[in-house]
Amino acid sequence: MQKFRQAVEARDEEAIAALLAEDVVFTSPVAFTPYPGKAVTAAILRAVLRVFEDFNYVRDITDVNGRDSALIFQAVVSGKQVTGCDFLHVDDEGLIDEFTVMVRPLSAAVAVSEAMAKQFDRIQHEAAAAPTHLSEN
Numbered sequence: 001m002q003k004f005r006q007a008v009e010a011r012d013e014e015a016i017a018a019l020l021a022e023d024v025v026f027t028s029p030v031a032f033t034p035y036p037g038k039a040v041t042a043a044i045l046r047a048v049l050r051v052f053e054d055f056n057y058v059r060d061i062t063d064v065n066g067r068d069s070a071l072i073f074q075a076v077v078s079g080k081q082v083t084g085c086d087f088l089h090v091d092d093e094g095l096i097d098e099f100t101v102m103v104r105p106l107s108a109a110v111a112v113s114e115a116m117a118k119q120f121d122r123i124q125h126e127a128a129a130a131p132t133h134l135s136e137n
Contacts, residue, residue, distance in 0.1 A: 017042040026040070030113035068087070081108065082103050087101070
């Protein structure tokens with residue numbers, strides 16, 4: 001998922017959102033219930049760009065069909081070193097329809113949870129304000 005990696009590393013919010021399917025499901029490392037939909041997923045990823053410092057991908061593992069990728073990253077959140085992985089699945093159009101994140105160690109997961117909780121009202125507001133359908137062409 002080279003395009004996604006490049007968009008994140010460039011901190012290009014529009015390019016990131018353009019790679020998300022309308023029916024994408026985001027599974028957080030710190031929330032039990034997945035978040036369905038492009039608007040909320042894009043809002044969460046914008047919050048991640050605000051919260052995660054020194055973010056960089058260190059490895060990209062993609063299956064032979066190019067449909068499933070694991071992007072291993074490192075970052076700092078609230079002074080804690082975070083190692084994590086974005087698991088991405090793309091649909092027939094090449095858009096991300098499944099997005100699962102895992103982080104370690106536990107102290108970093110707690111830091112991520114606390115930092116993202118502070119973003120939650122803004123995430124909800126941004127997701128609610130987003131158009132219900134965006135044309136990406």
